Amino acid sequence: MGNAIADNDLPGSGRPVSGAAGWYAVVVLCLALLVSFTDRLVINLVVDPIRAGLELTDFEISLLQGAGFAVIFALAGVPCGRLADRANRRNVIMAGITLWSAATIGCGLAPDFPTFFAARVSVGLGEAALVPAASSLIIDSFSPRLRGTALGVFSLGATFGTGTALFVGGVVLAWSSAGLLAPIPFIGPLAPWRQLFVLVGISGLFLLPLFLLVPEPARHHRSGLLPIAGVLRRLGAGNGAVLRVCLVKGVLGIGDYALISWLPTLLQRSHGMSPLEAGGLIALSITASGVVASVGGGLLSDLFVRRWGVPTRVVLLLGCYALTIAGASTSFFAATEQQIALAFAGWALGSIGGYVIGHVVMQESVPNEMRATTIALSLTVTALLGIGLGPSLVPLVAVHILGGEASLQPAMATVSLAAALLALVVIWPPVRKGLAALRNEALRAAA
Template sequence: MPDTRTDHDSVSAGQHHSTMRGWYAVSILLVALLISFTDRLIINLVVDPIRSELTLSDFQISLLQGAGFAIVFALAGLPSGRLADSTNRRNLIIAGITLWSSATIACGLAVDFRFFLAARVAVGLGEAALIPAASSLIIDLFAARQRGTALGIFALGATFGTGAALFFGGLMLAWITAGLFETIPLVGTLSPWRQLFLLAGLPGILLVPFLLLIKEPLRRRSSGLLPLSGVAARLIADNGTVLRVCMVKGALGMGDYALIAWLPTLLQRAYGMSPLEAGSLLALSITTSGVIASLAGGTLSDSFVRRWGVQTRVVLLLGCYTLTTIGACVIFFVETGEHAAIAFAIWALGSIGGYVIGHVVMQESVPNEMRATTIALSLAVTALIGIGLGPTLVPLVAEHIYGGEGALQSAMATVSLVAALVAFAIVWPPVRKGIVALRAQFP
């Protein structure tokens, strides 16, 4: 008979089935995640105008895209995770969204590199609170058989947020250039890229009243905040499964942010597209793949749990990282903007699917008392390795390996391929254990 056991802290289905309250929370948190990714990534559409007006180099731009955001995002993530494991998670999210939205507006007022960098640091500080608190909250609202689906739907916020940053950012730039906002006092006199940041910061502030309607759920089987020694012991238990999934997110994040940061610029520089054309094409690419990956990854992994047990969920990561490797290889050979978008879609299908499944694997491998901390650790690793290195490695690889900024495409492909191969190597031990558990179901 198939093993249909759920994890140790599941409660009876009658007590723990999803409710309207739970799905309302998921939907609002999805929108919050969408806004956070939009505010994080909107800079990628206006690289050249910012560089020109503030007299910046590609390297300085990469710091604004990556390290300037990532370092504080990583450093603030772990304290935010610990807070989410011990305090009201909804209120923590509200504080975070208020901070990062205000900081996004401040980006549009930057007068030099240092001002802009400080604003990006504040964006990272605010966004560090969202995913650990929201993920922990969602886990307490749903049973193990539904968590993959719930977290997959929540993860759509990242997908749509990336797409929204590219599509609506491009659309907004077109409206701004056409003079649609020039009659607004103070705003209308600013450069188009500055107006874009000001307008991008408003939705987060408007979402706060809807967040206030979310009620903090009871923590399931929680006995208080776990000491750091206990957290460390759980991370390295079971051949380091949780730590490995955290690390693999960082490795894949390096490829994610190398592509997200520079693809809009590549499409404009090399293939003659406008910001709206580049944004629309990439938004379509990542949104289509992201929706498929988020929903299919969550529901398929839940199906594995129902049929063969929780321990088999991790096996699906093997297929996800195969897709990222294929996508990275294809990027080397594309010759049109449309083909580049298709390659990016293949990459995103694997990366986002792996993100959703890995998210649930980590949450099911630790007790309630350290769930938000675990997610915060994975985000810290993603920020330091992925966001911190990905955007910056691309111009460095282009310059020092391929001979100059004209080799942007080859540099992006190289960084993403290395990221995919490293992810394979890191995640193989827990995947192999999952394969053994799966085979045991078929004597």
């Protein structure tokens, strides 16, 4: 097909690792992402037990969910990306796993709010190393024709990690309540929520041996690490398209974390569900939609590239963010736990699909020397806006705008809908440019 791209059309698209070695790396990195999201989000399942055990307010809990993790995650993101752009990416990831796993165990042992906050900060520092290094490694391991699919499979770790945090967390809490963990040395005497943190923290350490077989692919078309000024110039090129994708991911992250941080609590407080029931329902919702969004979004974006060229990949973000608007709007009217789960599934379908496609768009728009840095920048924005603001905005909107903590559901819907609408506005200029490229290619094919 005359308008299809060749594998060498993009920077960094020299001979890839691909094959069995490349896909092994994707699977192991996917597992690491799964564990990282589990360690990050398991706190959302035990909000009320932590609040009671440490005598905290909802706002203090929101700081542990959000800002305690997000501040250092944001500050460390770009330095970790710069490190991944010059050092062995596999080793950077292994160091991050070791740190965040130990810090998650520390969350389970924390005696008070300051100690817990410090442990959450350390979790954020360790996890800041993963996605920039992993994304850069995957891009260098595959040709442009397979990058969307490979990153989509990698992104399944976030989907399954969110579900695992809620479902497996519920299972562990059920075992703890039944006394099944009591005979385990060191863990048995701990409170159930503490046992949960210690166990999920330990699980991350078992990943380290798997990374010894992950290959470090060659970095093609490199001319040395770009200075920060050069990075900023490249990010501002093309009417700031890359910066817009970074920003829109952060804006949409506000809605992501507003929902996922408070959905388990909403289902337990307002619908009388147990932690296991709430976690299982949300896990089913996000896993089903997330698998479709991650794999389907990656495959569909690769299809667009093969048929109409690289500039048209960004067009798919328009549909993704329209789905988030529909999911957020439906959340206002969801009356049962099943309806709440369906509304969240619609949101997740659009949000996760946009995450995968946006990742590829950003990395294809910059040279090899700044790929990890670019992803790190997007994670920094997501941390500051999404993780930093999302969890805390919900109780603030509920109490100060909607009349009290009983307004948790409309507060969640309000925050997520505002985020989705703003995301659509921010992403429109590069989408419009992609639509023009799509029209031109369609006219060329017709002629």
